[in-house]
Amino acid sequence: MTDFTWTRAQFHMPDRVIYLDGNSLGPLPLAASDRMQSMLTEEWGEKLITGWNDCGWMQMPRDLGDRIGRLIGAEAGHVVVGDTLSIKVYQALAAALRLRPDRRVILSDSGNFPSDLYMAEGLIKLLGPEYELRVVAPEEVGDAITDDVAVTMITEVDYRTGRRHDMADLTRRAHAVGALTVWDLAHSAGALPVDLAGCGADFAVGCTYKYINAGPGAPAFIYVAPRHADQAEPVLSGWLGHDSPFAFEPSYRAGAGIERMRVGTPPVLQLAALESALDVWDKVDMADLRARSLALTDRFIAGVEAACPQLRLQTPRDYALRGSQVSFAFDDGYAAMQALIARGVIGDFRAPNIMRFGVTPLYIGEAEIDSAVAILADILDNQLWDTPQFQMRKAVT
């Protein structure tokens, strides 16, 4: 049984803040400060170049990949950490296309995170105009998986609405017509149990700065199913994905399995923070997490709907169709979110009109949910958002 009182005590939370934005950037694990100090002074400072072997730096992307693998139902040895999510999308997509050389269509949906679509566009620029990025509405994805599709590129949980795709069903449909799947787990990893192996997913990618709490700019990860691992061709063929990186051979030979999805030198300092974040996750049972996430999201939805009739729920009520965030539409949502933040309730806003609230059982409980609802109701009832200060926009990630 997961001890959520313990997990909560592992994070730093600023005074008077109710943090409902862990789906954008998770909070600081308290142990990260000491871990980073030891990384700097005992490892980098004292070991210098020998840290690559003596401190296991070179192995970290694999070790940490396996610990993430447990959260997402990956087979051991098939996840590696590195780069950014956009880069990992590109890698997975390019490899999947090369496994289906007779097909030309990448299928995605309009709820996908734009960067995934942009990376596909960039890839197609190189591949040639005979390739097509076909984007349909989220609810049309299933029927759109036709036998000309090479690969589906779907984010399991929609970053705006919190709507969740059925990974098992869509993967089955893709395989039924000979297509492959790339799953983006940005809003799944650490948000809910994922069963990549059970669903038969082909490729998956995700980031670690959201629900996993590894810090701003924390690296991404990539999963390749064991059946593809030695066939998937890396087009970002960097030296650390080479079969023998330190032989410095003149030509590329792909490393075994997931090793070939490495590219350049791993970001060791960011990996130290990820390590501290995973030390907490190692004590979390994903079924417990899901039960608590659903209870808290239910509570938030019920509270907001009772107190704030101006807001329209965008997240499906059906558990099977939901991640761990709740989104409401409100035309003045940007200003309302700024007013909320000024009161210490941090969520975020996504154009054109979505107020997003991440629900993260590791450090959020009933008291925060209830306070957030009360403050939101006060702001809406009294139109406290309607000031020039809150309506002036600036970029927030």
Place this chain on the structure above:
Amino acid sequence: MTDFTWTRAQFHMPDRVIYLDGNSLGPLPLAASDRMQSMLTEEWGEKLITGWNDCGWMQMPRDLGDRIGRLIGAEAGHVVVGDTLSIKVYQALAAALRLRPDRRVILSDSGNFPSDLYMAEGLIKLLGPEYELRVVAPEEVGDAITDDVAVTMITEVDYRTGRRHDMADLTRRAHAVGALTVWDLAHSAGALPVDLAGCGADFAVGCTYKYINAGPGAPAFIYVAPRHADQAEPVLSGWLGHDSPFAFEPSYRAGAGIERMRVGTPPVLQLAALESALDVWDKVDMADLRARSLALTDRFIAGVEAACPQLRLQTPRDYALRGSQVSFAFDDGYAAMQALIARGVIGDFRAPNIMRFGVTPLYIGEAEIDSAVAILADILDNQLWDTPQFQMRKAVT
């Protein structure tokens, strides 16, 4: 006048270590520990998601890019930090090829770092077999720049031999036949003055974990000449290179100038360490650095040649042809290097037979050079390298 006593005091150096491997991984800037603590506890911990604006995280890749820009002679506003060097090579190469759509040849040399060649191979896999990676010997590059070459991809200072190309001459020759240039500054940035703008370089890339001292896995940088900045097409078209990343538009529109060479979320923790490293560099005059680097490398070469006739100098004696490392060939170089490391003199080894020594005036002086020579001579004179312990190989980056 640069105060090298001061710069030396800014780094942590382990007891009884003579560190001649700063060309592989620079040492810890002492200020990095405090800076990282403030990044973790005051910024990430306290500001959470608002750190992207309130702490300037989103701007760091540009601010730090400009500070690196001074070291490499770039125009202000034309360098951005992010990703790994392999990724930046790919970006620069792809953009350069798209600026020369009628040509099919990437010209490089066999002294280039293998990862650069591997990334070019991967790019060609997508572009098609009509493209060619043409690799010639380092001394043949000039004559090999023929009018079918789209882009030359050259590492200015050879990672094994320390041989330096003539950037001004090769760039001029490339432009004379309508070709573009991608310069890899991995062993140049922080090693010697570089004059990208003066040489008319088109693209340049480099890393920050070597001479710049930003730590293991520190991010890379990319330069695009002002005349190309708004024309260069990003094929790794990630959201942070979009003209309006937070509008979440469905299609990619490249950002202005160097902004389009951003891809995903910047590695903010690694950037904090880079900031501390650049705080030292801000006080360094590159002409002073070069003068001291040449004096120290001369001293090392003279000392080794006098005391160790078994070693054959691989680095050119001519100043114009030299970076800030010295390489010697020795058939038992691997074991000899292990024996040196066991005595506290840390250099490194590159297959098949190169002993590499990085000379870094920020924290190395005459005393270290003389001691390293004496220990090396003792090891060679007494064949202290000839033990099974030192001959057993393991991977070292």
